[in-house]
Amino acid sequence: MPRIAGQIDLAKGEAILDAAIQVLSERGLSASMEEIARRARVSKQTIYNHYGSKAELIAALVDRRVADITAPLEMPGADEHPEEALASYARIMLRALVNPRASALMRLYIQGATEAPDVARAVFEAGPKASRARLAAFLARETAAGRLAVDDPAQAAEFFGGMVAGTYQLSELLGVDRGLTEPQIDHIAAEAARRFLRAYGV
Amino acid sequence: MPRIAGQIDLAKGEAILDAAIQVLSERGLSASMEEIARRARVSKQTIYNHYGSKAELIAALVDRRVADITAPLEMPGADEHPEEALASYARIMLRALVNPRASALMRLYIQGATEAPDVARAVFEAGPKASRARLAAFLARETAAGRLAVDDPAQAAEFFGGMVAGTYQLSELLGVDRGLTEPQIDHIAAEAARRFLRAYGV
């Protein structure tokens, strides 16, 4: 965030963040401030006017993008049939996770895990952990309503999350895949939901 | 690998690789050659006698460690009951993947995915991909024998792999967890195998 409330151009601050996210995604943590400045069509000094250092710039960037991760985690509506709710949850997850942009960011967090463990932890808790917790709560609710038979909701949630995202996400992180098409997403989501229901149905 | 067959000390080459793997795991791709030399109790020049550059050193290191990834992927024996075979497969996978050393290496590959895509691809194909392929073949065999009802073995294998490794691996990559204890591994493996059998049983 801009350090002073004076006449600083807020829009430039945003442009810098946008450029930073681009360049860092492409080049990793070792991206240079010069290239970020060039991409943002801004002088290097201006970056230092807005964010005091490279570390602060990255922190600001993470703060802003954590919201993007957290957003698509909304729980499936409790009124649907559990199978459809699970499939819809899976679709949301796949769309959010298995694409080049999300993977580039995730790679960034992983890269920083050693130097800035608190950042990585925050991302983990705002992302996967929160997501699984909501899913677990949903599973517990459905079990109480007699529509599912889940004895350990937390573990079941991890299983389902892993089924859906596991391999695809790893291959994306290694840069092997080119993302999934919408029909592929539909198919995986539907199939995962169907199998999960067989495994945990009443 | 050592470049000349002369009087070069082969053991030193190994010591260098060992040190390199340690330091790179801790510090990431940006680890300095000086620290590797220090850790290997060797002069920097000696490293350059054995491996021409930092890139070559890392390539040699990856070559040697790919074997370690591939090793523990042996398929469960076909004579066991499928549930026990799956549980054993899951245990092997968890032990191999969810520990600080393996995660540090995987982080390295992910970090290099942008600069050296071929390396990342090789790791992926020698590791997860080969593992899933063997599991899929096993599932197909068991289905042919009438002990399972798997219509799409490749997808089922990804589901099982994801269930077992998915979340735990991601949290390790982000440096959040401290690995799993042996009883935890047993429990997860057994439960995953049990649920998978309910989902895909005859």
Next chain:
DNA sequence: TGTTTTTTGGACCCTCGGGTCTAGTTTTCG
């Protein structure tokens, strides 16, 4: 033992990149 090769440690070169400084221009606002 003498020759050849390797190893060592440390100085050294050079590039890259974070961060600062400056001088001049543009913007904002009273």
Next chain:
DNA sequence: CGAAAACTAGACCCGAGGGTCCAAAAAACA
């Protein structure tokens, strides 16, 4: 319009690190 604050372009400082060089010590080998 005039003053204060921001912005720009680019030079600049400095530390880090890849890679090379060198003279002396240590092995290896015949």
